[in-house]
Amino acid sequence: MKLDSAEARKALADIDDVARRVRQSRIYDLASRVMIMWGVLVFAGNLANWLSPRDGGAIWIAVNTLGVGGTVTLSILDMRRTGMHSFDLRVAAAFVLYFAFGLFCSVVLGHFGPRQMGTFWPVYAMLFYVLAGLWFGRAFVAIGLGITVLTLIGYFFVTGYAFMLWMAVTNGGGLIVGGLCMRRD
């Protein structure tokens, strides 16, 4: 069988394209599970905060602790199931640095109130999604931008405690819907 160099190049490009799709599919699979889990937690956190505004601090510490623990658990389970590292230590380190910077801005520099906190963290988290999407796939960018816009609409136009209900639906619900859409992709 004879092949010229153009055909050989096309075959190699095809191989690269499929390998890239497989990698992206692995990342989407894990990320969608993590996203749905965070969506449920954020939905529950906002609802609990709406019901008991005074306990906001404790509620969000619990949500974040459960979220980080759940993310690590899902990553380990995924690695055992597939034998592949979808995320490595550098990604984890970047996440920790990103979180520390957010804490520094919102608590040390900013002295944000509950409403500002409730807006800053989702928008800041979605910025991470958008940046990750530049490498890992357009779905992250679309979900990140969509939730950011909805969060800002809530911040500027939804008054009082209803803001938390808005955030439960748009932020928690947005992550759940985004994760489910990603699984269909």
Added chain:
Amino acid sequence: MAELDDVIHQPLRLRIMAALNALPSGSGLEFARLKKLTGATDGNLGAHIETLSRAGYVGVDKAFVGKKPQTTVTATAEGRGAFARHVATLQEIIAASAAGGK
């Protein structure tokens, strides 16, 4: 120069092998996922998996997950070797062409 592998050379079979080869050894892909990744149709994919299986390049595992039948396709060690040789041959063709053009 080594010969191209007749079984792997067909475009869809090349894509199937590329997808399976991108996974760690021993890991497989479900039929539906493989179909999406390679852009194949049901019948087409089934026929080409059969050809690869007859050549000993892939293993096919059929099981029930709950009540749903699930087919998982995995590249065998022989298949991985054949795919690696095929890729090396493609690279040689490009290298030879570049050297001849100088």
